[in-house]
Amino acid sequence: DVYYRDMYGAEVFAPGKASNNPELPVDHVIDDDTILPIRRSRVFTFRNTAEPEAALLVGDLLITSESLQDQKHNHFVNMPVRTAMKLGGYHDTSVVISPRWRRQMEKKLPLQDDFVRLLRLEFHRLIGASGALVSNHAKEETVKAADIAFPLM
Known part of the structure; x- marks a missing residue:
């Protein structure tokens, strides 16, 4: 965000330019080998997406952007969206x-x-x-989500 960059001198670490904010300069283009200034962290880059995308692993916490989300406990997901998720196969997973x-x-x-x-x-x-x-059990929930998306995985 330009505000944090200008106000606090924050540096932008990203896997590439984002189409939703193309004027934001990227100070550090990251990939799987990038060493971050955060202890016990690791970058995971998605290689096959239409837009540059990455996730950050800090200890046992996986921080994703759009790829994986918990929608089961999201108050902003309304009934039609929940129904569509169930029709899409997401019956018993939070991720x-x-x-x-x-x-x-x-x-x-x-x-x-x-x-x-x-x-x-x-x-x-x-x-x-x-x-x-x-x-808890985020990896197991992610396995379920991947099995739904890629049935023969």
Whole structure:
């Protein structure tokens, strides 16, 4: 955000320019090998997305942006959206692969490879750009979400 950059001198770490904020300069382009100024952290970059996207693993907490979200405990998800999620196969999981990402899968982008790599990470908690913190069993919930999105995984 330009405000934090200008007001506090914050540096922007990102996997590339974002189309939703193209005027924001990226100070550090990150990838899987980037060493961050946060102890016990690791960058995970999605390689097959339409837009640059990354996740951050800090200890056992996976911080995602749009890819994975907890929508089960999100008060802003209304009944029609919950119904659509159930129709999409998300009956018994709190973690979902976001609708934007599911549209990318419909375009045949090879996201399955990214999720296979993601599931090699050791994490127990998850927080995304939308939804609530998954404080327990986040990896197991992510496996369920990936099984729904990629049935033969």
